[in-house]
Amino acid sequence: MSQWAREYRYNLLISHPEVRAQIERAGGSAPPVDAAGHTPIAYRPSNEPLKVRLGRRLWQRLGVQTRRGAGATLRQPIGTVLVAFLCALARGGYPVRTVRDRSRGCTIEAVLPPDWRTFEGAVTVDVRVEGDGARAEVFVDVPGQGIDYGRCGRVLANLLRDVDDLLRQP
Numbered sequence: 012m013s014q015w016a017r018e019y020r021y022n023l024l025i026s027h028p029e030v031r032a033q034i035e036r037a038g039g040s041a042p043p044v045d046a047a048g049h050t051p052i053a054y055r056p057s058n059e060p061l062k063v064r065l066g067r068r069l070w071q072r073l074g075v076q077t078r079r080g081a082g083a084t085l086r087q088p089i090g091t092v093l094v095a096f097l098c099a100l101a102r103g104g105y106p107v108r109t110v111r112d113r114s115r116g117c118t119i120e121a122v123l124p125p126d127w128r129t130f131e132g133a134v135t136v137d138v139r140v141e142g143d144g145a146r147a148e149v150f151v152d153v154p155g156q157g158i159d160y161g162r163c164g165r166v167l168a169n170l171l172r173d174v175d176d177l178l179r180q181p
Contacts, residue, residue: 018090019140021110021117037098037177067130067155077129079163080150081149081171087178089138089145093117096136096147099173103166107136115140124153128160134170147174 019025025031085092096119100107105121116139123132132153139146149170151163 013035013090015094016088016090018113019093019116019138021093022112024090024093024117025097027077030097033065034097034101037101044075047086060102075155076159077132077153077156077159077163078150079167080148081167082146082148083171084141084146085178086144088143089116089140091178092145092147092174093119093138094157095174095177096138096149098177099170100136102133102173103170105170108133113139123151123153124168126162128162130156132163134158134166 012119013027013029015024015027015030030132060148085095087095097107100119100121105123107119109120111118119136121134121136123129123134125131130153132151135150135152137148149167151166153159153163
């Protein structure tokens with residue numbers, strides 16, 4: 012077992028060269044970590060027309076949103092599970108927006124880019140230590156949109172399938 016496999020603090024986990032290499036191989040680059048231990052994330056907002064932005068804000072204030080979620084208890088150590096989720100997010104093209112360390116866990120929020128079916132949304136991964144393994148909760152949210160034409164469900168299924176495939180690799 013690698014020395015980082017049981018690490019749940021993001022900044023310590025991402026500082027291992029082996030972890031950064033795995034994320035880069037998956038199709039993304041590992042977010043940098045500054046001296047204070049924060050992860051500065053450069054994110055470019057979408058170029059939605061003004062009418063669309065105003066309409067979406069109105070629907071958000073009214074509480075309209077699409078949300079799908081799933082959870083799983085995994086036998087692998089938390090560090091291994093976090094790296095699998097970071098690799099799956101990189102592979103799927105979901106740039107990491109924020110990372111919050113919690114007691115005995117970590118929450119990662121990534122951007123769900125807009126497409127012709129949905130507005131921009133968020134993919135939230137919450138992983139925490141549970142026994143010898145980890146408990147993961149994953150949510151896909153599109154605020155301001157009531158119908159997503161199945162996109163949130165597909166994103167969630169693909170993300171969980173990728174994590175499962177990555178965890179099965181030796």
